[in-house]
Amino acid sequence: MVTRRRVLGTGLAATGVGLTGGSLLPVLHAAAQPAERPAAGPAAAAVPRFATAMPRVPVLKPDSTMGGVDLYTVTMRTASKEILPGLRTELRTFNGQFPGPTIKARRGRPVVVRQINSLDVDTSVHLHGGELPPEYDGAPMDTLAPGGRRLCVYPNTQAHASLWYHDHAHHLESENVYRGLHGSYLLTDEAEEALPLPKGEYDVVIGIRDAHFDTGTGQLVYQMGDRARNTLLVNGAPYPYFQVAARSYRLRLANHSNMRFVELRLADDGDMVQIGSDGGLLERPHTTKSVHLSSGERVDVVIDFSRYPVGTQIVLKNTGYGPVEEIGEVLRFDVVRTASDASSVPSVLRTLPRLPAPTAERAIVLRMDEDGRPDPQGYMDEKVYDPGRVDARVRFGASEIWTVTNANKLVPHNFHMHLVQFRVLERNGAAPGPAEQGLKDTVVLMPGDTVRLQATFDRYQGEYVYHCHMLDHSAMGMMATMKIV
Ligand SMILES: [Cu+2]
Known part of the structure; x- marks a missing residue:
């Protein structure tokens, strides 16, 4: 089983048919009957490829910026959107948007989010990767009932990172996130801003997730462990094209799928330079042909499109886990113009504390x-989650x-x-690959894998x-x- 244990960061291409990350059932199915593939979802073949432009997710505007604090209002409510051509899909949204609006934050400048739950289900908004007091973390039992509202304070004391926010209400989070309650939260700081990386319109969030549509109605089908979430959405649009200039882009790749893992590579096997992971920039960039994201992970890459003549089209492929005809393509980069480019990727991006x-x-x-x-x-140490039980006591200040x-x-x-x-x-038992040498909040564990990690608990006390x-x-x-x- 050498391939399964290949160190991440050099690729998981050879993980084999049995190691689908898409859901539990394909795994069992593939193991039992290797020749049989998961049933095609009804929409998969029908969804046109590269027919719509990739949406740029809007950045949320604050209600107020007084007093050194950015105040936002986020209302959770149902909305419908045309995702598949000619059909409207009912969604659970933040502010009526799918995916939710991007929140941009700066280190040292708190964000206050006024949360309003206008859905008919409980929610609990978790800032994934955030260093937060327990009362603002968005814990599974700390739910906001329908009609409820509250203020949530994000102190933004940690270093820059591409975070995301999503529902976490216990037993509801899976369906709530699947139906649309996810968005990006980009935290920057002076150290990151000082680097000559691509910025502005050349710094782009690419949020990827899968979905199972009822083709007749366009509605999302939800069931636990669904084998047929076989349509990939990028920033909420299926298999879009993205018009780029022939220059470098910073692409903040995020896997917002409930279950699916993806392995992304360019169709021409062109280089990508990974510069970041969950917790911000790596110490050093590394050049790779592919990046792997399990559900919830983020990877920042820089791709230099100046190596392609204007007019070139390059597909971003998913080479991990699932029938290629359904999820083998993610989006297409269309190089449509030239542009000046003063950006570069420094050989040292940051220094992490020892x-x-x-x-x-x-x-x-x-x-x-x-x-x-x-x-x-599911079990953690052979126990099913019980919110009334403390499973691990950690001394404040421990590492x-x-x-x-x-x-x-x-x-x-x-x-x-x-x-x-x-x-x-x-x-x-081996050192992590270059993709895993930065700060992480989510780490993949293929069957049989063991990962040793170190965490320091010196910020907040309480239950998480x-x-x-x-x-x-x-x-x-x-x-x-x-x-x-
Ligand atoms: Cu699991």
Whole structure:
């Protein structure tokens, strides 16, 4: 099983048919009957390729910027949007937008979000990757009932990072996120701004997620572990084209899928320069042919389109996990003009602080039922999530090594911790690949994988969850609570 254990960052192309990240059921299915592929969703073949422009997600305007604080209003409400041609899809949205508006924040400048829940379901908005007091984290049980409103304060004390916000209400998060409750939150700081990276219109969020449409009605079909979420949406549009100038772009790739993992590469196998991961810039850029994102992860790359003549079209392919005819293409870059370019990628992007000496170690085991039973449950250390239970007590100020293992034989997982950006120390006994050497908040665990990571808990006390970020799995119970005291 050498291929499965290849170090991430050099690619997961050879992971094999059994290691689908798209959902649990394809995995079981593929293992049992390798010749049979997951059933095509009704819409997959019918959705035209590269027929619409990739939306640029609007940046949310603050209601007020007084007092050094940016105040925003985010209303969760239903809205409909034409995603498939000629059909309107009902969505659960932030401010009627799909995906939710991008919030831009600066380190040292707090953001206050006035949350209003005009949906008919509970919500809990979590800022994924954010260093937040527990009362503003968006915990699974800290829900906002229909008709409710509250203020949420994001202190923005951490370094720059491409974060995202999404629903986290326990047992509802999977469907709420799937139906549209996700958006990007870009936190910058002086160190990042001082770099000559592509900026402005050349710094672009590309949020990728899958969906299962009812072709007759255009409605999203939701069921746990669905095998047929086989239409890829990019910033809310299926298989769009993106008109670019022949110069460098910073592309902030984000996987907002509930379950699907993607491996992205250019159709001509052209180089991408990875500059960032979940918790902001890497220390050094690295050149790669592909990037891998499990659900919830972010990767920043710079692609230099000046190597292509104007008129060139290059497809961004997904070479991971799933029938190629359905999800093998993501979007198409159309090089349509020339443009000046003063940007560059420095050989040193940042210096991360040295890891402190660890003060404690603990082991975490992820597992879920994979025997095909109709109502599988997920487990963290063999326990289903119980919000009334504290699973890990962490001393405030501690720096701990967590050894996290995926005990499943077939099912992939990943591991997300609230509150902290951690460092990956080892993957399956080896040093992490270059893609995993920066700050991370979510790390992939293919079946049998073990990852050692180190996290430091010196910011806030209180209770936070850690869980698999395949949201159907966390909804099945693969989540636990740590209490920092
Ligand atoms: Cu999982």
